[in-house]
Amino acid sequence: MFRTPHVLVVGGGYAGFYAAWHLEKRLKPSEAYVTILDPRPYMTYQPFLPEVAAGSIEARHVAVSLRRHLRRTTVLAGRATSIDHASRVVHTRMNDGREVDLSYDVVVVTAGAVTRTLPVPGIAEVAFGLKHVEEAVAIRDAFLTALDRAAALPKGPARTKALTVTFVGGGFAGAEGFGELLSLSRAALKRYPEISADEVRFHLVKASERILPEVRATTGARVVRSLERRGARVHLRTTVTSAVGGEVVLSSGERFESGLVVWTAGTAANPVISKHTDLPVNQRGLVVVRPDLRVGTVDHPVLDAWAAGDAAAVPDLTRTASPPYVYTVPNAQHAVRQGRRLARNITRTLRGSEPRPYRHRSLGTVATLGLGTGVFEAGPVVVTGLGGWLIHRGYQVLAIPTWERKIRVAFVWLTAFFLGRDIVSLTSVQQPRHEFVSGGRPERRPQLEQQVRHVA
Template sequence: MVSQATMPRRGTHVDQKAKHILIVGGGYVGLYTGLRLQRLLRNELRSGRVRITIVSPQSYMTYQPFLPEAAAGNLSPRHVVAPLRRVLSKVRILNGKVTKVHHANKSVTFEPGTGPSKEIDYDILVMAAGSISRTLPIPGLTDAAIGFKSVGEAVALRNRVLALFDRADSTDDEQVRRRALTFVVVGAGFAGVEALAELEDMARDAVRYYDTLSEDDLRWVLVEASDRILPEVGPEMGKWTLEELRARGIDIKMRTLLESCEGGHVALSDGDRFESATIVWTAGVKASPVVNAGDLPLDERGRVKTTTRLTVAGTRDAFAAGDVAGVPDVTNPGQYCAPNAQHAVRQAKVLAGNIVRHLQGRPLVEYRHKYVGSVAGLGLHKGVANVYGVKLHGFPAWFMHRTYHLSRVPTLNRKVRVVADWTLALFFKRETLSLGEIESPREEFKAAAATG
């Protein structure tokens, strides 16, 4: 019997024996797999012989490489996400999370945002739940820090930085000012470096509008445990990035650990101690916790154990890809595919094709993609790139960064909106004001109610 939770939209014929494809996760892999299956299984979906369901906590997919630009105000936050229901018109979207996978019974436990949990049956499972921030048991981290993986975190961080400018400009207390104008980013991979560089670039524009503040009052600190930053772009470009950021006055601490940050009091392993009202944690990711709540095999890194054909190892009717999956890299034997958008988008294409082949009883194909390199934005007109061995920095790299990621943004609608934002930025200055009250809109009303 087909549960109400997985029924297709009204007006669609339902075959009680329809093959049900359940995709856990609505990120890169979830969206692109669903999008391609819509095309490849158009007739089957129309006739009701196949049904597709995506379970995702959000009703949209976030294009994470554009989060730094959203945080800096170069892009509208709404333009770095793709609405799942609009893009996947033939797919049933359920908002909530899968709390347990019972693949032996071909069912999952689904927990909606509100209401009781329910069981959803399937014929084919796709694990595409992505990753979450990998944290460490550092005193104060949970209370004092913010991550940088969601559009909500990017917007909150932007509002926080600008609100702290307001706070510093409105007080004569030097300790309050110093704390407000000290910003710490932990982790020097893509997320950390791009977030810090874009925010620092935005701050240079914003500080000019404050009578008592100057660029010299701002302190930006990047904390990295290893001896390299941006390892994805190679040693040479990583060194150039290091020199570029230091030339902008950013304090970069290599081979340094965050020991504690209780109450905003930052203690580093090099002995440095200072106060900061903004601590951003970008020191790595780990597979979604759903992988630990089920009967799918895991690899040594806690990811779903996956074959080169994107099937779950030793399991029938189950596929996996993206950050949640340990996919062997056939172009680099002994290694795994990196957890990034470049692989996720391409894996989704192969995964969807293999699902169709599986339904038709045809042989599956291997996922094969040689990593072509990386691009990173470091603020307006600044960037670094290493693509096919070609190393660029400055404006050419920045232009390549934008061009490449624009080509990867899903749907023409979103591409046009992104280009429109960039075009307007050529003629008008970006907005540098905090709208922090949108994160707690009832506070003013509650205060008014309290006064009677």
């Protein structure tokens, strides 16, 4: 008796979302049914997170609903804890705490990467990441709340700390988030006459000798000069050795108090993929895949297993066509196209055809560094400033999936052009029951009460 194959997609990021989306378009319901597993009910379009942090884009608009756009795919809210391909089972922990074993016929591993953290004292307690939309919103609210607090403080250490921002890491996430928040500060200060521009201090700390390593060194140097002209300090060949209590200590010996610390120092392999699967992984903890995205090697493929995106070591055939391979860089441009290729190859395999290799030459790199400032590089062509910013916006609005999201983002950009940035902080939403529980009563401050009794 014929049984409809079950395709299980582990991870709902770029590669996973696009794989499931295009499998729906290519396969008939009788050919396979698809399930996608992810703890979040949406795909985050990460290139827009710096603009979410700066208030240029609404947070919801960078989150693409899985249920709205995957209409024939079963969406499960949970995360994989291990993958046992020999038994064709993914062990999962659902968001409600239940442990569930999901069986499958074909597995697609697109679980992505995680933020790389280092054992720096204090970082885990004070820093934000910038990989998820919740973090971008929290960064924006924390910065705007700090402005409100600083405006009511007298000049001194507490005010200086509140007005100091530190980004650790100078890749795309770090440089873009830093530039966008710097731009937000300049716009917001127009509404804070109590704070002068020279009081707001921005520090970007990068361990290597250049930022934006994906672009040429001369372009990275131009970006550094642009940030410094705008009042920022860029610390190259420098690391953070401590951040206990918000006191940032640099390897150069410099130290300063920082009210907002953002950690963007790279990514690391997903621990579930690197440590809890019987699929082959390399020394970096990435799934070993062939050029056609099937797990395994050319000589030893693993049947019914596929992988792509940041969780996989995908050979870059535009740079070398045979082992030892150079691998594609972990960015959205590759992950989106790998997801589409996954769908095509799985479809071809289910229909008895041979899969085809993934091959994509980069279209170039784009980055935003604040309102009206950006960079675009493709081969010998380099565009910075307003031109680079316009190219960045044009490319990203075309790249974000679904017309519904493209229209929403473009509309927000258009209204912001005429009405300016929204500088309202909604930090209170992180404690939505506080007013209800407190009944509007102010918090008791024992130290203040003692001072009042003493004066009396």
